[in-house]
Amino acid sequence: MGTTDAAIETEALSKLYPGGHGIAELTMTVPSGEVFGFLGPNGAGKTTTIRTLLDLIHPTSGSARLLGLDSRRDSIEIRRRVGNLPGDFGFGRETTGRRALDLMARLRGTDTGRATELAQRFRSDLERPLGELSRGNRQKVGLILAAFHRPDLLILDEPTGGLDPMMQEEFLAMVGEERDRGATVFLSSHELDEVERICDRVGIVRDARLVAVERVPDLLGRARRKVTVRLADRGGLDELRRLAGVSEVEQVDGGVSFRFAGDVDPVVKALAAHHVTDLEVSRPTLEEVFLGYYEGGEGEG
Amino acid sequence: MNDRLAAVVGFHLQERRRSPLAWGLPLGAMSAFIVAIYPSVQSALTKVVAQYPEGLKQAFGIGELANVEQYLHGEMLSLIVPLAVGYLAARAVASDLSGAAESGRLEVVLSAPVTRTAVCLAAFLAAAVEVAAVLLLTLVLSLLGSLVAGAGLGVGDALAGFAMVWPLALVGAGLAIVVCGFSLKTSVVTGVVAGFLVAMYVVDLIGKLDDSLSGVRYASIFKYYGNAIESGIDPVAFLGLTAFSLLLGWIGAMLFERSDLNV
Numbered sequence: 001m002g003t004t005d006a007a008i009e010t011e012a013l014s015k016l017y018p019g020g021h022g023i024a025e026l027t028m029t030v031p032s033g034e035v036f037g038f039l040g041p042n043g044a045g046k047t048t049t050i051r052t053l054l055d056l057i058h059p060t061s062g063s064a065r066l067l068g069l070d071s072r073r074d075s076i077e078i079r080r081r082v083g084n085l086p087g088d089f090g091f092g093r094e095t096t097g098r099r100a101l102d103l104m105a106r107l108r109g110t111d112t113g114r115a116t117e118l119a120q121r122f123r124s125d126l127e128r129p130l131g132e133l134s135r136g137n138r139q140k141v142g143l144i145l146a147a148f149h150r151p152d153l154l155i156l157d158e159p160t161g162g163l164d165p166m167m168q169e170e171f172l173a174m175v176g177e178e179r180d181r182g183a184t185v186f187l188s189s190h191e192l193d194e195v196e197r198i199c200d201r202v203g204i205v206r207d208a209r210l211v212a213v214e215r216v217p218d219l220l221g222r223a224r225r226k227v228t229v230r231l232a233d234r235g236g237l238d239e240l241r242r243l244a245g246v247s248e249v250e251q252v253d254g255g256v257s258f259r260f261a262g263d264v265d266p267v268v269k270a271l272a273a274h275h276v277t278d279l280e281v282s283r284p285t286l287e288e289v290f291l292g293y294y295e296g297g298e299g300e301g
Numbered sequence: 302m303n304d305r306l307a308a309v310v311g312f313h314l315q316e317r318r319r320s321p322l323a324w325g326l327p328l329g330a331m332s333a334f335i336v337a338i339y340p341s342v343q344s345a346l347t348k349v350v351a352q353y354p355e356g357l358k359q360a361f362g363i364g365e366l367a368n369v370e371q372y373l374h375g376e377m378l379s380l381i382v383p384l385a386v387g388y389l390a391a392r393a394v395a396s397d398l399s400g401a402a403e404s405g406r407l408e409v410v411l412s413a414p415v416t417r418t419a420v421c422l423a424a425f426l427a428a429a430v431e432v433a434a435v436l437l438l439t440l441v442l443s444l445l446g447s448l449v450a451g452a453g454l455g456v457g458d459a460l461a462g463f464a465m466v467w468p469l470a471l472v473g474a475g476l477a478i479v480v481c482g483f484s485l486k487t488s489v490v491t492g493v494v495a496g497f498l499v500a501m502y503v504v505d506l507i508g509k510l511d512d513s514l515s516g517v518r519y520a521s522i523f524k525y526y527g528n529a530i531e532s533g534i535d536p537v538a539f540l541g542l543t544a545f546s547l548l549l550g551w552i553g554a555m556l557f558e559r560s561d562l563n564v
Contacts, residue, residue: 056411056561056562057562057563058559079412079415080414084409086412091406091409106304107305107309108414
């Protein structure tokens with residue numbers, strides 16, 4: 001440990017609970033200025049990791065450094081420079097966004113100028129009680145509270161939950177701007193589109209362990225895509241079955257369907273020997289991406 | 302007070318700005334009613350109370366009911382007000398710690414550069430102010446009731462009686478912080494403190510009912526709470542209860558610092 005330009009470094013970070021889950025032996029490095037996605041199914045350990053980094057829960061063993069500072073000893077200084085959006089943002093039903101913002105501004109010793117700017121951008125109503133807002137509108141307030149003080153590190157747990165598509169676009173643009181000004185963004189997500197568009201790298205957690213850290217194109221390359229091909233002629237099944245990365249080959253009405261991961265070139269060449277009347281390649285879902293890792297062994301981590 | 306602490310205390314008080322009215326009005330109205338009816342029931346009461354067993358009178362602090370102060374103590378200040386306001390103090394702390402954890406606010410607040418000890422202290426201070434406001438309103442309404450009915454409630458006596466509730470209620474606040482160090486469930490926090498206050502009252506009651514068990518009263522905060530409306534404030538008891546509540550708050554803050562914020 002001790003890489004000075006790392007925004008987040010963890011070394012065998014573990015948080016064990018009597019009933020299981022938590023995180024185990026998590027070692028990773030997120031360089032400054034990177035947008036890092038943290039992916040995994042529910043209960044995999046994403047929120048536990050975030051809370052441990054922020055010293056909201058204390059690790060059983062191991063250590064973490066944020067912005068070069070020890071997550072436990074220097075927690076106050078870290079929190080001065082970090083913005084956090086919890087997974088299920090709330091602040092009390094009767095509290096207005098404005099009142100929450102005023103409190104956070106005083107705690108951070110800063111003004112609310114940028115918050116007003118962000119509120120206009122996200123079309124967020126800060127004057128209404130949070131209990132009267134939809135989940136998406138509450139989430140906007142949470143995003144504003146996380147980002148208004150221009151933190152060096154933004155930690156966002158499922159940031160786009162409930163946001164409509166237009167606001168998701170605005171959020172992605174904001175993350176890009178944060179990266180451009182040199183901030184690091186660490187976000188957990190279930191949205192593959194979002195991860196693909198904004199993340200430089202991703203880490204995948206499974207059963208409390210980090211099983212891989214990958215660049216986004218590599219992540220998608222390992223995902224198994226479903227392909228359905230309509231053929232004017234019959235045949236081709238055996239040929240496809242022999243190809244590396246191809247699985248679940250099935251005859252369907254008027255063609256063939258299969259899954260593949262990896263290099264697409266041999267597949268295209270094999271299909272080129274036939275008269276293809278239709279071709280459908282579905283985008284992998286995040287679950288399919290996870291399956292690619294869970295079945296394919298572990299990567300870095 | 303540093304600015305962050307003042308910010309959190311101010312936020313809590315603003316969030317619960319209606320609480321003094323919600324608690325002080327009913328308690329004050331009840332006290333005012335008790336005080337106001339005293340002149341008309343005094344003679345009947347004296348006869349009835351004279352027939353009560355001595356132990357019962359001592360246990361419930363009924364005394365001779367020879368004046369309105371004794372009547373107010375017996376009806377309100379011996380049990381109802383300290384239990385209600387002690388519970389209020391615990392509820393206020395629970396709202397600011399366990400309730401805030403349940404609503405998600407605590408996670409956001411603790412993402413800012415503020416210590417958990419400061420958050421606990423802010424909860425304690427806000428509870429202290431809230432309890433003082435409720436007691437003040439109850440006192441004022443009681444005095445108004447006396448004025449209207451000509452009951453002759455002494456201002457100094459009444460002030461002493463209600464003021465002595467304050468440190469007792471703070472013990473409830475301090476204990477609530479201790480419980481928050483173990484559990485961030487509001488129902489657990491308020492339940493434990495309510496149970497503690499009732500248990501303290503019962504221990505004191507047992508000591509009053511049975512002379513051979515009078516020693517157990519020293520283990521009850523109600524022993525030190527006493528009967529200030531008649532005997533005045535015992536400064537040692539007042540400061541002792543306040544110090545005990547602060548000690549509980551400090552222990553609670555230490556536990557809270559070490560606990561995990563998992564709801």
